[in-house]
Amino acid sequence: MEHTKFTPQSWPDKPEQATMEGKNKFVGIWIFICSDITLFASVFATYLSLKDKGPAGMEYSAAELFELPLAFVMTMLLLTSSLTSVYAMYHMKNYNFKGVQIWMSITVLLGLGFLALEIYEFYHYVHDGFGYTQSAFSSAFFTLVGTHGLHVVIGLVWILCLIFRNAGRGLNLYNAPKYYAASIFWHFIDVVWVFIFTVVYLMGVLG
Amino acid sequence: MGHDTQVQARSKKQYEYDRHHNAVHMRKQVINFAIMIFLTFLAFAVVVADFSTYYIKPLILLLAGIQVVIQLYSYMHMDDKKASHIGVISTFVWFGVVIAFTVFLAFLTIIWW
Numbered sequence: 477m478e479h480t481k482f483t484p485q486s487w488p489d490k491p492e493q494a495t496m497e498g499k500n501k502f503v504g505i506w507i508f509i510c511s512d513i514t515l516f517a518s519v520f521a522t523y524l525s526l527k528d529k530g531p532a533g534m535e536y537s538a539a540e541l542f543e544l545p546l547a548f549v550m551t552m553l554l555l556t557s558s559l560t561s562v563y564a565m566y567h568m569k570n571y572n573f574k575g576v577q578i579w580m581s582i583t584v585l586l587g588l589g590f591l592a593l594e595i596y597e598f599y600h601y602v603h604d605g606f607g608y609t610q611s612a613f614s615s616a617f618f619t620l621v622g623t624h625g626l627h628v629v630i631g632l633v634w635i636l637c638l639i640f641r642n643a644g645r646g647l648n649l650y651n652a653p654k655y656y657a658a659s660i661f662w663h664f665i666d667v668v669w670v671f672i673f674t675v676v677y678l679m680g681v682l683g
Numbered sequence: 684m685g686h687d688t689q690v691q692a693r694s695k696k697q698y699e700y701d702r703h704h705n706a707v708h709m710r711k712q713v714i715n716f717a718i719m720i721f722l723t724f725l726a727f728a729v730v731v732a733d734f735s736t737y738y739i740k741p742l743i744l745l746l747a748g749i750q751v752v753i754q755l756y757s758y759m760h761m762d763d764k765k766a767s768h769i770g771v772i773s774t775f776v777w778f779g780v781v782i783a784f785t786v787f788l789a790f791l792t793i794i795w796w
Binding site: 483484485486488489490493494495496498499502503506507509510511513514516517518520521522524525544548551552555556558559562563566569570649660663664666667670671673674675678679681682683 | 687688691692693695698701702705708709712713716719720723726727730731736739740743744746747750751754755758759760765766767768771772775776778779780782783784786787789790791794
């Protein structure tokens with residue numbers, strides 16, 4: 477099937493689930509995401525219970541530390557990257573491989589922008605003395621936001637591998653489910669970020 | 684083999700219908716994106732506006748909940764009833780949410796720090 481030449485008209489309407497392999501990948505990525513939900517639940521709960529807690533006289537608190545403009549720009553970047561990967565999947569359904577590659581590349585660029593801002597933010601905190609081992613609060617914060625950042629890095633590497641590995645192949649029923657699974661994973665990263673900007677940044681600023 | 688499938692070329696009518704359907708669906712996704720951007724603006728705005736925290740906290744959590752449901756059901760296609768094993772997937776996701784909620788409850792109320 478990998479070598480079958482398709483035309484837009486013979487390309488299945490649901491290319492990501494046209495094969496048994498595709499169906500399995502679809503269920504597989506979701507089961508992984510369900511286990512990831514419980515992982516994030518534990519780091520979120522740890523963060524909330526250790527928020528603002530640390531050694532006596534600790535000068536750092538969420539209300540003083542976090543800045544909303546940066547969190548807002550990061551949110552917009554990630555939210556937009558979710559839409560661009562939806563565009564990539566739209567082109568996949570229409571058998572437009574160039575569209576898939578272009579929109580996936582834009583997704584990667586937006587993700588890189590997000591990651592750069594996160595690294596800048598972490599560098600800024602550590603530079604100010606709010607390092608990983610500074611307090612229970614700092615450990616919980618870096619573990620939560622860092623775990624999300626790690627997911628972003630994995631997502632970016634994954635999508636970049638897909639873009640380069642399949643550049644000469646074109647679209648087929650072998651790689652369509654791969655792109656689809658990566659896009660679902662990317663949306664999940666955005667889902668987690670919605671809770672991070674709400675629970676960590678917005679509620680942090682409120683005190 | 685796992686990658687094999689029965690491929691039948693669609694009739695021209697079916698093909699045109701599918702393309703049109705995809706385009707309509709994509710327009711809906713853009714509307715969903717606009718809604719999510721609006722909800723994000725709203726969440727940041729109520730925090731900046733500095734209302735009472737008793738009012739803001741439940742509101743921004745509610746806005747986050749709505750955004751997540753939009754992501755899951757539209758961007759992540761959980762609304763697609765024809766998707767493979769979607770019932771199993773929905774069950775797993777919502778049980779995941781129940782477990783997540785239990786963890787929150789335990790860490791924030793029962794465990795004493």
